[in-house]
Amino acid sequence: MNAPPNIDPAAAHSGGDVVHWLTNGTRDERFIDNIFAEMCIRLQQAGIPLKRSTLHVLIHHPQWLGARIMWADGMREAELTRVDYDVSERSEYIGSPANEILDGATEVRENLERDPSLGRKHAVYDQMREKGLTDYIAWPLYHTLGKRHIVTFATDRPGGFDAAHLVALQKLLPVLALVSEIRIKNRLARTLLETYVGSHASELILAGATRRGSGTTVRAAIMICDLRDFTRISDNWPRDDVIELLNGYFDAMSEPIARHGGEILKFIGDGLLAIFPLSQPLACANLLHAVTEARQAMSALNEKNGETGRAPLNYGIGVHVGDVMYGNIGSRSRLDFTVIGPAVNMASRLENLTKQLGKPVLLSRAFADAVGGDFDLEPVGEYPVRGFNDPIELFAFNG
Numbered sequence: 001m002n003a004p005p006n007i008d009p010a011a012a013h014s015g016g017d018v019v020h021w022l023t024n025g026t027r028d029e030r031f032i033d034n035i036f037a038e039m040c041i042r043l044q045q046a047g048i049p050l051k052r053s054t055l056h057v058l059i060h061h062p063q064w065l066g067a068r069i070m071w072a073d074g075m076r077e078a079e080l081t082r083v084d085y086d087v088s089e090r091s092e093y094i095g096s097p098a099n100e101i102l103d104g105a106t107e108v109r110e111n112l113e114r115d116p117s118l119g120r121k122h123a124v125y126d127q128m129r130e131k132g133l134t135d136y137i138a139w140p141l142y143h144t145l146g147k148r149h150i151v152t153f154a155t156d157r158p159g160g161f162d163a164a165h166l167v168a169l170q171k172l173l174p175v176l177a178l179v180s181e182i183r184i185k186n187r188l189a190r191t192l193l194e195t196y197v198g199s200h201a202s203e204l205i206l207a208g209a210t211r212r213g214s215g216t217t218v219r220a221a222i223m224i225c226d227l228r229d230f231t232r233i234s235d236n237w238p239r240d241d242v243i244e245l246l247n248g249y250f251d252a253m254s255e256p257i258a259r260h261g262g263e264i265l266k267f268i269g270d271g272l273l274a275i276f277p278l279s280q281p282l283a284c285a286n287l288l289h290a291v292t293e294a295r296q297a298m299s300a301l302n303e304k305n306g307e308t309g310r311a312p313l314n315y316g317i318g319v320h321v322g323d324v325m326y327g328n329i330g331s332r333s334r335l336d337f338t339v340i341g342p343a344v345n346m347a348s349r350l351e352n353l354t355k356q357l358g359k360p361v362l363l364s365r366a367f368a369d370a371v372g373g374d375f376d377l378e379p380v381g382e383y384p385v386r387g388f389n390d391p392i393e394l395f396a397f398n399g
Helices: 009-014 016-024 032-045 085-089 097-102 123-130 163-197 199-206 230-236 239-259 283-306 342-357 365-371
Strands: 052-058 066-072 079-083 108-111 135-142 148-155 215-227 263-268 271-277 315-330 335-340 361-364 377-383 392-397
Touching: 016 032, 016 163, 032 052, 032 066, 032 163, 052 163, 097 108, 097 135, 097 148, 135 163, 148 163, 199 263, 215 239, 215 283, 215 335, 215 342, 230 239, 239 263, 239 271, 239 283, 263 335, 271 283, 271 335, 283 315, 283 365, 315 342, 315 365, 342 361, 342 377, 342 392, 361 365, 365 392
Parallel strands: 315 361
Antiparallel strands: 052 066, 052 148, 066 079, 108 135, 135 148, 215 271, 215 315, 263 271, 315 335, 361 392, 377 392
């Protein structure tokens, strides 16, 4: 087949090797940012005068909307920047090429050599001119069901990209769309699982632990936390205020747990269940460090809430250590990846006892023995625990 007029056949074919590599050579590469950087380097090696390229993808992570992957000449690895949900309200987005593409444009091209007063007005074009770039083009990258992402290319070649370069780059788009969609959906699946079941459980599920009844016995420190008077709060406060309160409370409790190696397995209304597997040598100590930081965060949250006239939030934490069954439990069509067993029941009972004893954090004797003597634990006596035959010796932790 003859090349179109004014197009160098060799140049038009130069992207073919990159298309072949994208199709056949990326199967073992897990991350799209690595693939994207390698693709840009290969395009340069194929004779396309690429100086800068970006890939903008929408992820819909709980904390951020998407990501920008940016490669520039001389980089072996791409730079990945997260994009917040409020980006559409920022000047960096309004009127940008991304704004135009996501609003429906099928191509945005800007001649960066001409007088800036004659072209589009946006800071990104000024930044590219300052870097000596001469031509810029952005295209939508279509995924399944019409979902749009964005890919851009820029050069510093005098006169910009020629027709052959653009043909070669356009040939990449369908294959890049397929390759990127697979990686993005894999990342999204992993992100959703991490968000809803935790990092460790998500790894097991992705590895195939999806059969009902499958699981393993894990020795762990167990922590159960519950908010006090939540029914009264939810009955009397506006819905949005209740959600904001819960999110603040869960942030205060959850972030220290994650920071110290714990794993939150579930949120139960206004409560949470977390474990610190004893495969970590300092698991019990890490749990108490997390509790200390969580209590400090709750104090700060209560102080902030008090400035707006809200009453302080009270809570109870029960802590025990023991063997738990960790795995899939549920109906044939709906499973929960969680922990069960007497040790979990004990932690729950201790949390309930915090109300009776007026101690925000109660620990079992078994946990106190396991954590060692580096913490100031207050003995509070032996108490009967529902479901257990013998009274349990309890300790309060005021850290």
